[in-house]
Amino acid sequence: MLELITTLTLSAIFFFLFNKWKISRNSNSTKKPPPGPRKLPIIGNLHQISNPPFRCFRALSNQHGPLMQLKLGETTAVVVSSPDLAKRMLKDLDPSFADRPQSAAADIILYRSSDVVFSQYGDYWRQMRKLCVDELLNAKTVRLFRSIRRDETSRLMDSLRESSGRVVNLTEKIFSHSSSVTCRAACGGVVEDGETLMKLMADSTRMVSGFEVADLFPSLSRILGALSWTRRRLEAMRRELDVILDDVIERHRRNRVENGSGKNSEFGSEDLVDVFLRVQEEGQLRIPIDNDNIKAVLFDIFTAGTETSSSTIDWAMVELLRHPRVMAKAQAELRQALKGNSTQQDDIVPNLKYLKLVIKETMRLHPPAPIVLRACKEEQVINGYTIPAGEKVLVNIWAMHRNPRYWDDPEMFKPERFENQSLDFVGGDYHFLPFGAGKRMCPGITFGLATIEFALSQLLYNFDWKLPEGLRGEDLDMTENVGLTVVRKQNLFVVATPYN
Template sequence: MADLITTVAAMILSAIFVFLFNNRKKPRNSKSIKLPPGPRKLPIIGNLHQISNPTFRCFRDLSKQYGPLMHLKLCESTLIVVSSPEMAKQMLKDLDPSFADRPPSVVADIMWYHYKGIAFCPYGDYWRQMRKLCINELLSPKMVRLFQSIRSDETARLINYLRESSGSSVNLTEKIFSHSSSITCRAAFGGISKDNETLMKLMVDSFQMGAGFEIADLFLSSRIVGTLSWTMRRLKMMRHKLDVILDDVIDWHKRNNLSGNSEFGSEDLVDVFLRVKEEGQLEFPIDNDNIKAVLYDIFIAGTESSSSTIDWTMVELLRNPQVMANAQAEVRQAWKGNNVEQNDTAYNLKYLKLVIKETLRLHPPGPILPRACNEEQVINGYTIPAGEKVLVNIWAMHRDPRYWKDPDKFEPERFENQSVDFVGGDYQFLPFGTGKRMCPGITFGLATVESALAQLLYNFDWKLPEGVGAEDLDMTETNGLSGKEAQFVCSCHSV
């Protein structure tokens, strides 16, 4: 709480500083437009004083008072918050691609090489080019099946570590995070980076800073804030560390003749990028910065989403012992007498799939979907100006009582008789987004999640540390681009 108060105070002081020293008056738009409703705005800071962490919970509470289409102003930054499936459908389907862009962010600009990756680059032909390369060479169902041996190997490492720790408390969050990052690196980079721990730390820091509420994000037009902001200096230091790591990955591939670097004796993703770069046949030529931006995208998407979903699932299972028992019984019955290490996702684990779905509902990997309006649109009589930042509150939609009975309850059985799925057509359930910018790595991520969870449930019995009850767990998410949980410690026993 003290950190939040300090942050808000710093933002308010920065706002006053900019107001006093920036005497240029901006011309007002003569066109009268009707913006969505929102809370009363104070001079200089707007609604900044009403924002708390995690922001998606705060936005949900404000939307109950001001409606599912809400306008907020945070210093110089204005944004539209969408909190209902109906509004989301209008924007992301009916008016797609008008809302297919990403909003500007100092974190994305610096850490993603001036928007040269996939996640944050403007919607258009360049985005389509890079996305297609990644899907064909890494994220297609065929490639995901090929990576079965990598998943099995890394999951076996995790299981062996836990067996050695059997009966004692383990930091499961830390081990699962490392497990997911190793799978991603081996699949995309051809091996685990020697600086993997630094890369994971950079990823965590990028996510925490990337929610769009850093001081520099609230004053994008102010050079004064950009010059004085610690955020900018910190990001530049982080970017330098990232350059060193990813340049080393690229140089290693160049030294190995651009081919045969994957574990399967063929090209990995880095090889493919280097080859097409040299061939010069792409519509949009690429250089090392383009490659590094996409590699950082892949590393983060493949690590963060999978690890947080596994982590949240284990937390919810420990809080719901009967669900844990049902999931374990299914896995142990399905794998009885079989070589599970070699074929760990070949069995149709129907109940486990329901458990994963329910975890994705309560704890979506991306609780807020950031978009930008690239041309003026009118929705329900309200004008969304071109260039406006739009935040779709996935977390709130997943807990909308109009669509979900007992929305805060962990109940996998709710999906048994529903056709609702996460492929982007059901707007009350969008853990991976929807439309043209829907996450392309769903198959890759879910294979990692199901493989790890099945092995964890098959090999161990789980419980919370001595003296800790389900009611003692703080289920409030941390703030950032993902709704990540706090560090999770539990104990396991081999069976």
């Protein structure tokens, strides 16, 4: 009797599994995944991925095509490397690819991914993004912040003058400058313990890029999660972040209660934190928010506003030091335009044509976010290949910015290449996408460009630059760091001599 029951049970399990396999085979037979390199059991294509990933994605795409599927541990990802496909997916089919992939690190450090960058496309994301744009990132408000930019840039100039003739770490100074501009604009002052905040920003952008073990082997990480070193490290970072951000919120809340004033900005009006606290109290939001949501968005703004701008200024200085002819031309334009007009600098800077070309060329070769991370919202068929809902999509803008089909001498730094082209940041040219595209395109373009243009113009106007004794421009190590935003691995050390 027992034997009969066992045989019947095993047969039932066998038929169940067989049917499941048949159904999945039939349903998959019409669905063709994008091509890709051969996959090994368990690790998939991980053995073919080295750092930085955008470089090896380009090499693999050259063999397997501009729409390529990779198996990264337990997960799959589609890598997109052609402007045509990027346009199709980010614009024509928008918002089908407007989700973000889940990241175990973002879940911890960004308060269950409730920030703007990592939240899923939907009402919550729309509400929080709109608040940031209306209160901080629109053109009118960015113009208002010119006194902050002027003040922080003159601090930077003073500190460089103090160390004139000596070797200084310019990377550190620029990072701290961009961080102060962003913090003062968003929360009415620099935060206490700015050093810890800067370290947290740098570490977190490295960890949320989706290449951590927890993201590649989610089932394993669920089992081993509590033991994982990364998880403990992230939780420690979150605790440090809480101390800093709770203090910012508490300071704002105290002013609201004690002084009856919810106006903490340097201009006597509300800053972003005040606005968040007010709308939270009023309770009129479609989707109510708590303090964690406010902290998540604030950390987004600090990080997105600091790393991207400072890395662009840093790369621009590196390229200018490697190309003295370009440096001389940019300085000549500036010194001519600003001669006798030093009080009008904010108005003149946006009209500096060559400086703008230098910035565009820097962002072409060194896009601060080289891979635009997206996820597919609902199943889509692209060029006959099926991309299932939830699939991670990695748009390799770094590769498109260096594709010889669209650029002459793509590896060379030549700002003049933009001279006769109408290529703009928001112009719909999909081989130049430093700010992404579509509904999730960067909302901080105006803010970021204003910081970059003003700081770079002042660095070039006020100083002559050289590398430390014995170092030549061509010796500079151009290796990139790994992370969501990409900075140069080595800090830039320079000698600045004031220009009279």
